[in-house]
Amino acid sequence: MGIAIHIFKKDLRRLWPLLVILFAYIGILTAVLTTGLRSPDPNSIEWTSFVQSSGLLGTGSLWILTAVVIVFLIHEEPPSGTSAFWLTRPIPRGSLLAAKAGFIFLFLVAVPAAANLYVLSRYGLEANRIGPSLAKMLSAYLIFIGINVALAVLTSSLQAFVIACLGTMLLVPLGAKFLRIDVPMNLPFWIAKILIPGTLTGVVCLIVILHQYLTRRTRRSVTILVAGLILTVPSANWAENTASMPLSPSSGGATIGLAVMTAPEGSVRYVGPERKAKQRIVGALDLVKVPDDAEVWLTSMSSQLDFPGGNALGYKNHTVSVYGDPLAGLLPGFTGASTPKATTLVDLLAASDEVYREWGSRPGTYSGVAQLQTYRYVTKGSLPLKSGEHLETGSDLVEVSKVTLEQDDLYVTMSARSLDGVNLSFYIFNRKLRQVLGSDSAVSGSSRERQLILPGVSVSYWNQYLKLNMKHNPYAFTVDEQWLADAEVLVAERFDAGRFSRTFQIRDFRMSENTLEQWQQRSRKKN
Amino acid sequence: MNPALSFENLSQRYGRLEALHELNLTVPRGSLYALLGPNGAGKTTAIHVLMNLLAPSEGSAAALGVDSTRLGPAELAQIGYVSENQKLPGWMTVEQLLAFCKPLYRTWDDDLCRKLMRGFDLAPERKVKSLSRGMKLKAAMVTALAFHPRLLILDEPFSGLDVVVRDELVRGMLELADQDEWTLFISSHDLEEIENLVDRVGFLNEGKLLLSEELDQLRARLCEVEVTLPTDAHIPDEWPAAWLFPQASRNVIRFTDSDYNEGASAALVARIFPEATDSSVTPLSLRSIFITLARQSAGAAAKEV
Numbered sequence: 001m002g003i004a005i006h007i008f009k010k011d012l013r014r015l016w017p018l019l020v021i022l023f024a025y026i027g028i029l030t031a032v033l034t035t036g037l038r039s040p041d042p043n044s045i046e047w048t049s050f051v052q053s054s055g056l057l058g059t060g061s062l063w064i065l066t067a068v069v070i071v072f073l074i075h076e077e078p079p080s081g082t083s084a085f086w087l088t089r090p091i092p093r094g095s096l097l098a099a100k101a102g103f104i105f106l107f108l109v110a111v112p113a114a115a116n117l118y119v120l121s122r123y124g125l126e127a128n129r130i131g132p133s134l135a136k137m138l139s140a141y142l143i144f145i146g147i148n149v150a151l152a153v154l155t156s157s158l159q160a161f162v163i164a165c166l167g168t169m170l171l172v173p174l175g176a177k178f179l180r181i182d183v184p185m186n187l188p189f190w191i192a193k194i195l196i197p198g199t200l201t202g203v204v205c206l207i208v209i210l211h212q213y214l215t216r217r218t219r220r221s222v223t224i225l226v227a228g229l230i231l232t233v234p235s236a237n238w239a240e241n242t243a244s245m246p247l248s249p250s251s252g253g254a255t256i257g258l259a260v261m262t263a264p265e266g267s268v269r270y271v272g273p274e275r276k277a278k279q280r281i282v283g284a285l286d287l288v289k290v291p292d293d294a295e296v297w298l299t300s301m302s303s304q305l306d307f308p309g310g311n312a313l314g315y316k317n318h319t320v321s322v323y324g325d326p327l328a329g330l331l332p333g334f335t336g337a338s339t340p341k342a343t344t345l346v347d348l349l350a351a352s353d354e355v356y357r358e359w360g361s362r363p364g365t366y367s368g369v370a371q372l373q374t375y376r377y378v379t380k381g382s383l384p385l386k387s388g389e390h391l392e393t394g395s396d397l398v399e400v401s402k403v404t405l406e407q408d409d410l411y412v413t414m415s416a417r418s419l420d421g422v423n424l425s426f427y428i429f430n431r432k433l434r435q436v437l438g439s440d441s442a443v444s445g446s447s448r449e450r451q452l453i454l455p456g457v458s459v460s461y462w463n464q465y466l467k468l469n470m471k472h473n474p475y476a477f478t479v480d481e482q483w484l485a486d487a488e489v490l491v492a493e494r495f496d497a498g499r500f501s502r503t504f505q506i507r508d509f510r511m512s513e514n515t516l517e518q519w520q521q522r523s524r525k526k527n
Numbered sequence: 528m529n530p531a532l533s534f535e536n537l538s539q540r541y542g543r544l545e546a547l548h549e550l551n552l553t554v555p556r557g558s559l560y561a562l563l564g565p566n567g568a569g570k571t572t573a574i575h576v577l578m579n580l581l582a583p584s585e586g587s588a589a590a591l592g593v594d595s596t597r598l599g600p601a602e603l604a605q606i607g608y609v610s611e612n613q614k615l616p617g618w619m620t621v622e623q624l625l626a627f628c629k630p631l632y633r634t635w636d637d638d639l640c641r642k643l644m645r646g647f648d649l650a651p652e653r654k655v656k657s658l659s660r661g662m663k664l665k666a667a668m669v670t671a672l673a674f675h676p677r678l679l680i681l682d683e684p685f686s687g688l689d690v691v692v693r694d695e696l697v698r699g700m701l702e703l704a705d706q707d708e709w710t711l712f713i714s715s716h717d718l719e720e721i722e723n724l725v726d727r728v729g730f731l732n733e734g735k736l737l738l739s740e741e742l743d744q745l746r747a748r749l750c751e752v753e754v755t756l757p758t759d760a761h762i763p764d765e766w767p768a769a770w771l772f773p774q775a776s777r778n779v780i781r782f783t784d785s786d787y788n789e790g791a792s793a794a795l796v797a798r799i800f801p802e803a804t805d806s807s808v809t810p811l812s813l814r815s816i817f818i819t820l821a822r823q824s825a826g827a828a829a830k831e832v
Contacts, residue, residue, distance in 0.1 A: 006630050014618055076616070082580040085615055088608040090600035090631050217582065 003091060007099035011073055018069050019107055025065060029453055030115045034122040059451035066108055067148045071161050073103055074152035080218045081156040093213050104145060113138060116453040123419050123459070125395040133420050133457045139198045140456035146205030153212045154221055171226065172233050197232065204228030279356040281349035281511050285370070286323070293329025293377050294497065297322055300371045303349055305509060307364040313355065317347045326377035327436060330492055331429055336436040336475055346370075351511060360512035369503050376497040377425065385412065385428060385487040395419040398426075398491050405481065408471045414445075414489065416462035423494040426464050432486050435477050437468070529592030531556045531678050531710035532577060536586035539572050539734075546572040548734040549586065554727070556677075559711040561721045563817055564731035570714035571612070573731070574682045577712075578608055591678055604632055607671030609664065610682035617656030621649055621666050625673070632674035640673035646699055661692035668696060672703060678710045685717040693720050700724065722813040730817070732824040742813070749816050750787040754780045754796060755805040763799060771823055783811070783819050 012019075077086040077096055086096070116137060120130060151168065155161045204225065212221040290296050298321040305313040327334070348368060351359070383391040383398065391398040398416040405411075418424050429436035445464035452459060470479045477483075530553045539547040547569045554560045562570050575581040577588045579598045588595040593602050616624065621644075629635045644651065647665040655666060664684060671679060679700075685693045697720045700711065715721050721728075722742075729739035738745070752770075754760075760775040769786035780800070784792055787808070796806050811819065 003631065006627075010627055013623075014616075082575055083610075083612045083614045085613060087580055088578050088603060088606070088613070089628070090604035092600050 001095070001098075004095040004098040004102070007077070007091070007096060008102055011076055011099065011103050014076060015069060015072055018065075018072065022062075022065050022069060022107075023111060025062060026112055026115050026453060029062065030119055033119045033452060033459070059453075059455055062112075062453065063144060063455075066112075066145075067165075068158075069108060070104065070145070070148045071152050071158055073100060074149060075156060075158070075161075078156040079153050079212050079216055080221075084156065087216075097210075097213050100149075104149070108145065109138070109141065112141075112453050116457075119452050120395075120419070120457070123395040124392070125419055129394075129420065136420075137452075137454040137456035139195075141454045143198055143201045143205075144455065146202050146209075150205040150208040150225055153209055154218055154225065168229065172229055174230075200232040201229070204232055279351045279353065279360070279511065280347055281351070283346055283348045283506075285321075285346045287372070290324035291329065291376075292324075292332065293326050295322060295324045295326050295375045295377070295494075297373045297375070298346060298370055299373050301346060301348065302369045302371075303366065305349060305364045305366050305511070307359065307362055311359070313349065313351060313359065313364075315349045317350070319347060321346055326375075326425075326492070326494075327427065330377055330379055330427070330490060331434075331436050334429060334434045334436045335477055336429075349511065356511060361510055363508045363510050366506040366509035367503065368505075369501055371501050374497040374500070375494050377492045377494050380424070380491045380493050382429075382488045382490045385484065385489055389489075391489075391491055393491075396422055396424065396491075396493075398424070398489070400489060403484070405484075408469055410466070410468045410470055410479070410484065412464075412466040414462070414464040416464065416491075418460045418462070420457045422460070424460075424462060425492045425494055427490040427492070428466065428487055429490055430483055430486050431488060433477070433483065435475075435483075436490075437466075437475065437479070529556075529589075530554055531558065532588070532590045532712060534573060534577070534586070534588045537573065537576060537583055537588055538585040539569070539576060539581065540584045546734050547576075550731075550734075550736055552729055552736055552739055554710060554712055556710050557708060558727050559725040560713070560727045560729065561725040562712065562714040562729045562731055563716065563718070563721070564714075565716060565821060567733075568731045569734040570731055571610075571682055572734075574610070574680060574712075574714055578606075578680065590680075604634070604674070605677040607674070607676035607679040608682075609667045609671045609680075609684055611664070611684065611686050612682070613667060615655045615663060615667060617654065620652055620654050621658070622651035624655055624666060624670065625651075628670045628673075634674045636673055636675060639675070640669060643669045643672055643699060646702075647695060661688045664688065665692070665696065668699065672699070676709060678712065681711070681713040681715075683715055684713065685715060685720055693717070696720075697724055716817075718812075718814045718817055728813070730820045732821060737820055737824055745816060746810050746813075748785065748787055749811045749819065750784050750792075751809045751811055751815070752782055752784050752787075752792070752796065753807045753809070754800050754803050756780065756800060757802055757804055765799060767795060767799070771819060784808075785819070785823070 077091070077100075078084050079093075113134070117130070117134065120133060125133060147168070151164045152161055155164050205228075207228070208221050208225045211224060212218065215221075285298070287296055287298075298319065301315075301317045301319065303315040303317070305315075307313075327336075348366065380393050380396065381391050383389045383400065385400060385403055387400060387403050389400045396416070396418040399414065401413045401415050403410075403412050412428070414426060416424055416426075427436055445462060447460050447462040449458040449460050451457075468479065533553045534550045537547055537550040538545065550569075550573060552562075562573065564570050572581065573588070576583050577590055577595050579595045582596060590598060591602055591605060593599075598606075616627075619627065625640060625644075629637075629640075643649075647662075647669065649662065649665055649669065653662075655663065658666060668684070684696060688696070701724065703709070711725065713721065713725065725742060727739070727741050728745060730737045740748075756778045758778060760778050760780045762773050762775055762780065766773065769784060771783040771785050773780060773782040786792075789808075792808070793806070796803065800806075
């Protein structure tokens with residue numbers, strides 16, 4: 001213990017100038033993040049606007065600074081190479097490890113975590129969200145620290161460390177590209193998304209660090225790190241992409257089902273850039289029993305068309321089709337809340353011209369697996385549609401910045417701020433008349449995120465706007481000054497509510513049964 | 528009693544290159560031993576394995592009776608190590624460096640440390656990175672000597688140093704050698720200082736140990752012999768294998784006797800050169816011995832090829 005403290009003090013003497021810069025940086029970052037909290041738009045304060053827009057302050061710079069401290073700290077007594085002074089001195093490796101770990105936890109983890117905690121509390125984050133947020137931040141940050149320490153212990157100079165970082169950055173995406181695991185897995189979302197990739201990376205880094213300090217077999221440590229990271233990446237992808245979780249809250253006993261509303265209805269010739277001509281086979285699909293407050297996204301479709309004799313045509317389509325309209329649940333009975341769409345055309349297959357010519361008219365059995373993501377909407381509150389009105393719920397803040405009428409045109413701008421991945425939606429409605437400007441055209445805008453001090457938890461800034469010509473509006477009711485006088489903004493939070501898949505089968509499926517022209521003719525007749 | 532250090536069938540490979548080949552060497556405690564050899568002979572590799580800076584490819588090494596791969600703080604607290612390749616923490620002052628080292632050694636001797644600092648004329652307030660190469664080695668030497676090591680390992684300590692600094696380092700070590708019961712193991716190709724410092728030498732070339740024996744014995748065994756003949760000299764057909772590198776010049780033949788024995792060698796000269804009018808024997812300096820062995824080794828290697 002005495003030697004560990006001795007080394008710790010020595011490292012502090014060596015690195016205090018860097019620590020001063022790091023802490024000053026964290027201090028300024030904290031000040032920027034907590035200045036002007038009453039306004040959801042950080043650009044309303046000139047100096048923070050300048051600092052943020054200049055790109056001087058960001059998590060990236062903090063990470064680089066932290067990585068530099070780590071490299072200098074570890075390379076004070078590098079466990080690789082043969083020329084380090086400490087290698088031939090009576091320094092117990094356990095003491096050395098303890099000194100380095102203590103330094104990292106005290107100055108590189110505890111200080112930024114405390115500053116981050118302060119920022120979160122200033123934002124008004126609810127007590128029950130602080131624990132999970134902190135855990136999320138620390139797990140992400142410790143992975144970053146772990147990888148940096150692992151690379152630092154395998155190198156003995158800053159240049160070698162930078163090269164190792166670049167190599168890792170190349171290696172990890174390569175691993176992700178060539179190694180994929182497509183085995184479905186039923187795990188709670190937080191385990192799949194955070195715990196598995198974080199733990200795997202952490203364990204790999206810990207093994208490398210301990211192995212290198214205890215054995216100083218650098219080649220073997222590098223092998224462990226490379227193999228570990230390559231295997232961790234697809235594991236993380238696997239966990240993230242195929243994990244499902246129970247639908248929450250319960251959909252009331254109803255099971256969301258996938259219904260094939262029609263036989264495949266069209267064959268659309270599709271020519272994309274730098275792609276071979278393909279026949280696009282589409283079908284109309286619908287989801288039934290989607291809860292009123294939910295929205296379900298079809299995120300991918302895996303298909304196979306099996307022909308008699310063993311031939312098959314496979315296809316995977318990453319697409320987004322949205323089912324359901326949460327307004328029906330948020331504002332039940334209001335006029336303007338659109339009803340769920342009857343059908344949505346989904347790409348079922350794609351075939352090259354050559355394949356299509358040979359197999360297009362032959363019957364087969366079509367099997368499809370649809371991956372679906374559910375979102376639920378919960379009302380956070382409402383505020384009058386008047387300039388300067390605020391709504392503050394916990395750490396989230398919404399402000400109506402400006403409402404102006406110019407002749408018949410209505411302009412509304414709003415700003416909002418939310419924390420920790422909270423997704424906000426905005427709807428303008430009139431409570432007395434029970435009318436709402438529908439979700440499709442209501443309020444559009446953009447949002448941008450900025451990380452706080454540690455990674456993992458971000459603050460989102462929203463800029464929302466609405467432009468509406470009141471004389472020629474798309475609604476079945478009149479929007480005028482009187483309507484606006486009683487108008488309010490409904491703020492809803494959208495959150496992930498689970499993933500699931502549905503399978504379906506179509507017998508006697510022929511790709512060529514309906515051409516694009518025929519499908520268009522049928523549509524015209526219907527209309 | 529365990530030897531101070533030993534190598535047993537030690538081989539070390541870097542890919543296809545074999546830096547050491549089945550090195551067997553034992554250095555008794557209390558010896559002042561020099562491992563000699565040209566650049567690239569494998570001296571530093573042997574020391575790296577001994578200090579557990581490298582894991583042996585085959586065989587083993589031991590220091591103070593402990594296998595090198597198991598050297599821990601207890602053993603390292605008794606071993607002083609100085610190498611030309613060692614990186615001292617450049618940001619520290621000399622004083623800070625010594626203050627950092629002191630708590631690591633129970634046997635740290637402040638008086639000795641001060642004495643060495645004075646002897647080496649080291650300025651405590653100077654930053655290590657601002658020191659010259661020689662001064663850095665002196666600072667490293669102080670950190671390696673101030674705790675009365677039982678084993679001092681020096682890897683090419685004189686390389687690139689001027690004569691004055693070399694002399695200071697040697698004097699410092701000799702002074703300590705008189706005081707402490709220690710073993711010195713030094714690798715070098717700078718022979719003049721070594722000659723005054725050590726009592727045993729080993730000669731390593733291309734990874735192979737060619738000899739290891741006491742310096743006095745080596746000096747007595749290797750002599751330059753000069754035979755004067757009445758007529759022009761020719762190297763005779765009958766030539767003992769221990770007589771190396773014969774040279775004939777006018778009526779004089781010179782050679783190196785690698786197995787000199789006063790009585791027997793004189794008799795052998797008298798038999799091979801019965802007409803000799805004079806013969807003289809000159810002991811070789813360590814430098815000449817080194818060159819002789821290097822040439823002999825190179826010749827043997829050429830024959831193998």
